[in-house]
Amino acid sequence: MNRLSEQTSPxxxxxxxxxxxxxxxxxxxxxKAKNENKPILVSIGxxxxxxxxxxxxxxxxxxxxxxxxxxxxxxxxxxxxxxxxVDAVYMDAVQAMGVRGGWPLNVFLLPDSKPFYGVTYLPPxxxxxxxxxxxxxxxxxxxELADSAEGFVQNMIASESQKYGLVEGTVxxxxxxxxxxxxxxxxxxxxxxxxxxxAPKFMMPSIYKFLLRYFDVSQNPEAxxxxxxxLNRIALGGIYDHVGGGWARYSVDEDWFxxxxxKMLYDxxxxxxxxxxxxxxxxxxxxxxxxxxxIQWLSAExxxxxxxxxxxxxxxxxxIEGKFYIWTQQELQSVLGExxxxxxxxxxxSAQGNWEHGYNHLHLTEPxxxxxxxxxxxxxxxxxxxxxxxxxxxxxxxxxxxxxxxxKILASWNGLLIKxxxxxxxxxxxxxxxxxxxxxxxxxxxxxxxxxxxxxxxKNGVATVTGFLEDYAAVIxxxxxxxxxxFEEDWLQKAQQLTEYALSNFYDQSEGFFHFTDAYGEALIAxxxxxxxxxxxxxxxxxxxxxxxxxxxxxRDDYIEISDKMLSKxxxxxxxxxxxxxxxxxLYCQRAVPTAEIAIVGGDADAMRKDLDRFxxxxxxVMGTSTSSTLPLLLNRTDINAKTAIYVCYxxxxxxxxxxxxxxxxxxxGV
Numbered sequence: 001m002n003r004l005s006e007q008t009s010p011x012x013x014x015x016x017x018x019x020x021x022x023x024x025x026x027x028x029x030x031x032k033a034k035n036e037n038k039p040i041l042v043s044i045g046x047x048x049x050x051x052x053x054x055x056x057x058x059x060x061x062x063x064x065x066x067x068x069x070x071x072x073x074x075x076x077x078x079x080x081x082x083x084x085x086v087d088a089v090y091m092d093a094v095q096a097m098g099v100r101g102g103w104p105l106n107v108f109l110l111p112d113s114k115p116f117y118g119v120t121y122l123p124p125x126x127x128x129x130x131x132x133x134x135x136x137x138x139x140x141x142x143x144e145l146a147d148s149a150e151g152f153v154q155n156m157i158a159s160e161s162q163k164y165g166l167v168e169g170t171v172x173x174x175x176x177x178x179x180x181x182x183x184x185x186x187x188x189x190x191x192x193x194x195x196x197x198x199a200p201k202f203m204m205p206s207i208y209k210f211l212l213r214y215f216d217v218s219q220n221p222e223a224x225x226x227x228x229x230x231l232n233r234i235a236l237g238g239i240y241d242h243v244g245g246g247w248a249r250y251s252v253d254e255d256w257f258x259x260x261x262x263k264m265l266y267d268x269x270x271x272x273x274x275x276x277x278x279x280x281x282x283x284x285x286x287x288x289x290x291x292x293x294x295i296q297w298l299s300a301e302x303x304x305x306x307x308x309x310x311x312x313x314x315x316x317x318x319x320i321e322g323k324f325y326i327w328t329q330q331e332l333q334s335v336l337g338e339x340x341x342x343x344x345x346x347x348x349x350s351a352q353g354n355w356e357h358g359y360n361h362l363h364l365t366e367p368x369x370x371x372x373x374x375x376x377x378x379x380x381x382x383x384x385x386x387x388x389x390x391x392x393x394x395x396x397x398x399x400x401x402x403x404x405x406x407x408k409i410l411a412s413w414n415g416l417l418i419k420x421x422x423x424x425x426x427x428x429x430x431x432x433x434x435x436x437x438x439x440x441x442x443x444x445x446x447x448x449x450x451x452x453x454x455x456x457x458x459k460n461g462v463a464t465v466t467g468f469l470e471d472y473a474a475v476i477x478x479x480x481x482x483x484x485x486x487f488e489e490d491w492l493q494k495a496q497q498l499t500e501y502a503l504s505n506f507y508d509q510s511e512g513f514f515h516f517t518d519a520y521g522e523a524l525i526a527x528x529x530x531x532x533x534x535x536x537x538x539x540x541x542x543x544x545x546x547x548x549x550x551x552x553x554x555x556r557d558d559y560i561e562i563s564d565k566m567l568s569k570x571x572x573x574x575x576x577x578x579x580x581x582x583x584x585x586x587l588y589c590q591r592a593v594p595t596a597e598i599a600i601v602g603g604d605a606d607a608m609r610k611d612l613d614r615f616x617x618x619x620x621x622v623m624g625t626s627t628s629s630t631l632p633l634l635l636n637r638t639d640i641n642a643k644t645a646i647y648v649c650y651x652x653x654x655x656x657x658x659x660x661x662x663x664x665x666x667x668x669x670g671v
Contacts, residue, residue: 008459009079010406011047015056019066022077025086033074033111039138040109041073044080044087047406048249048262048312050321051121052104057319058124065128072135073108080105081311081410082457084468085517088528089156094118096155108134113525114149156526161511164531166569168512173567173591175217181578181585182214182223188579190254194230196579199254203234203247205270206537206583212277213589213618224281231278234271235290238363241325243393245290245297247271248315249535257363258355261315261322261403265302265413266536268294272420276427281616286367291424295433298417307443308409308458309417317403324403326359327393335396339389342377346386409458411448411467414440415474416536422481426613434485441482444475445494452501453518466521469514469530472502473542480549485613487605487624489631492553499550499559502543512565513540531570537583540566545587552597552621555632555652567591590619594650596668600624601637602644611661612646617668 005016007024015022023029025042033040043060045052059065069075080087080103090107093115100120107118122130137145160166185207190197196204208227215223234240237256239248246268248259272291279287302310317324329351333340343349346368353359364371368386372378379385421437424430447463448455454467454475479495482488506514508529516528516539530538544566551559570584578585598620600608605624612622623633637657639645645657646664655667 004077008457008462008464009047009082009408010404011045011049011052011079011081012077014047014053014404015060015077018056018060019063019070020060020075021066021070022075025076025078025083029074029076030113033109033113036074037111038074039072039111039134040076040113041069042076042078042086042090042107042109044078044090044105044107045103046079046081046312047404048264048314049103050260050262050315051102053314053316055104055121055127059122059127062124065124065131068128068131072131072138081406082408082465084470085521085524085528088516088530089524089526090115090118092156092526092528093152096152110146110149114146114153116145116149116152153525156528159511160513160529160531161569164573166572168565169568169571171564171568173564173588175592177571177575178214178217178585178589178592179220180575181588182211182218182220184575184577185210185579185582186222186226189226191226191229193255194226194233195256199252200260201239201251201254201256202535203239203250203267203271204535204582205267205274206533206586207579208274208278210578210582210585210589212274212281212616213586215281216616216618217589217593227278228282228284231275231287232284232367233365235275235286236364236366238361240290241297242362242364243325243390243397244301245293247294255363258361259322261325263313265298265309265311265410266416268298269413269416269420270536272417273423276420276423277616277618280427280614288428291428292430295421295424295436299436304407304409306409306447306458306461307439308447309414309440310405310407311410311413312406313402314404314406317401322361324397324400326355326361328353328358329360331396332360332393335392336389339385339392342372342375342385343389345375345377346371407459409443409448411444411454411456411458411471412474412536414444415471415476415478418444418478419474419481422478422485425485429610429614437478437482438486441478441491444478452497454498466518468518468521469502469506469516469539469543470536472498472506473539473546476502476546476550477542480546480553483553484622485609487600487609487626489629492631495546495550496554499546503562507562512562512569514543531573532580533583534580538581541570541581541583541587544584548587548590549621552595553623553631553633563587564591593619596620597633597649597652597654598622598664599633599637599647599649599654600644601628601634601647602626602639602642604644608644608646608661612664615665620668 001016002022004012004022078086091101095101102120107115109115188196195201211223211227233256239251239256239259246263249262249264250260252258275287275291315321347362348354349360355361418437418440425433448458454471455463456465456467456471476495476498479491483491505519513529516530531540544563547559547563573581603626605626625634643659647654647657648667658664
């Protein structure tokens with residue numbers, strides 16, 4: 001066993017038996033490289049990464065290849081989810097080299113940690129040849145490598161404002177700009193199959209968050225049509241686990257048919273939010289069903305005894321990608337018995353398989369009862385028969401070798417999940433969802449927080465790694481959601497404490513954005529800022545949203561001013577290519593029109609809130625108390641003749657209080 005055996009990261013532990021003399025990222029390895037004047041190989045991946053597993057089997061487990069690696073390099077393994085700061089720095093460097101980024105990410109550094117070359121997956125022969133070539137270059141052409149590395153470092157340390165020409169403009173947000181953004185992103189829609197016009201297809205939840213808010217502002221039916229098309233296909237396709245619930249990471253094809261089978265907490269957390277909002281707007285029962293099934297899966301398979309949620313399930317089991325999820329025709333016949341014939345017509349099952357190697361994967365393009373009608377198999381008792389068949393498959397699947405579980409708990413991803421759960425509770429009103437959200441909040445507050453500081457990772461009862469901006473941003477957002485479904489002011493206070501810490505230790509006042517790393521965290525060769533929204537929104541865009549929301553709730557104009565400056569600097573990118581900054585665009589929707597400030601005061605405040613929250617009103621904050629409160633929006637507000645009152649306000653100016661939700665909705669619609 002190598003040094004990784006002493007780590008807690010599941011990904012690092014997967015490599016603990018490699019003959020490669022792996023080090024974890026840290027001073028021991030970096031000092032060794034300097035003392036011995038050896039180049040460093042940093043290999044970055046994550047536990048659910050299929051091609052990371054392939055490269056380990058083909059290269060890192062082979063003695064002859066390990067001998068070459070050990071002879072020429074100080075070899076460091078990094079879990080990108082545990083150390084996103086290291087991953088961000090070297091991914092940036094590799095992309096500056098003109099290499100398309102991905103994982104496994106293998107980066108070669110000089111002994112002073114400056115990068116000079118990088119690749120992703122390579123097969124064994126190519127990998128060994130590269131190792132030898134790098135060694136020869138380091139030995140014979142060091143000065144050239146050093147010059148090249150210095151150029152990459154200079155690129156990395158350049159400010160984001162310099163790189164992208166971001167300048168602070170007049171803080172003025174115009175609804176007409178939203179039309180420009182929509183027309184621009186619309187050009188990239190796949191209007192036949194949903195999502196964007198490329199494969200592989202990632203779900204990119206912040207795109208639909210923006211489109212829902214744009215629809216709320218504009219009532220443009222084309223925006224809603226694309227949301228519904230995309231969410232329907234993502235809910236029905238093979239990217240969704242029809243048997244067990246939950247979504248895989250992405251679809252390898254344009255049809256949402258075959259996924260890359262790993263399931264990530266962050267995808268499912270954000271999709272809960274999107275489907276909850278879409279359900280509030282459309283009342284589509286498919287969306288409610290997918291929400292309920294996914295939460296059931298998360299609760300059953302991804303929740304720790306401590307109350308936090310694990311990170312991921314691997315794509316592979318028994319060394320085969322997706323084996324846990326796919327079926328031969330013979331297996332399905334054996335499990336389903338008399339239900340097989342109609343089930344095979346529903347899902348296009350065959351002996352040859354609807355995928356590869358004789359395997360079938362469950363996939364639909366229309367809701368199950370519509371598909372049954374199309375296939376001529378719809379009967380009066382179809383819903384019960386279908387549910388029974390899926391239950392049989394779930395029971396059979398429990399006998400299989402399960403995919404590997406990445407059981408570290410990340411503050412950032414759990415924060416996203418809290419937000420997802422609070423949105424689902426608001427849409428569906430199920431009390432067990434609210435309790436799950438509150439429990440997750442208490443876990444982070446109790447197990448991953450010291451004073452006003454967050455830790456990033458939790459495993460084996462211990463919280464480790466200094467928190468990153470993504471942790472603060474997502475947890476603050478989650479706490480703000482918890483306040484709005486409970487009216488417990490402690491969540492609001494916690495959100496403000498974390499915000500103040502982030503402003504003191506992450507915010508770069510000169511540039512107007514937040515660094516990704518804590519001022520007291522480990523210093524790397526560059527201190528990055530995360531601006532672009534990807535499968536997870538940029539931590540800066542989430543923080544800008546948090547500052548705006550918290551500013552409204554606490555009457556803190558200074559928070560809103562920082563948020564507005566951040567958003568105004570991003571306007572150039574928003575108008576140039578919005579698809580990479582859609583979470584920023586969602587905030588722009590809120591700033592382009594007034595935000596509703598709703599205060600509910602009286603003994604039935606929680607019941608009134610619950611009734612109001614069923615409706616699609618994305619541009620609002622909701623505050624309340626059953627008694628009285630000193631919070632600015634609630635101060636000196638009372639019930640009316642012992643009836644709970646709702647105050648609808650805009651920019652600190654309130655309309656007459658009302659005592660019925662229908663009356664409040666009329667006031668909101670009249671703006």
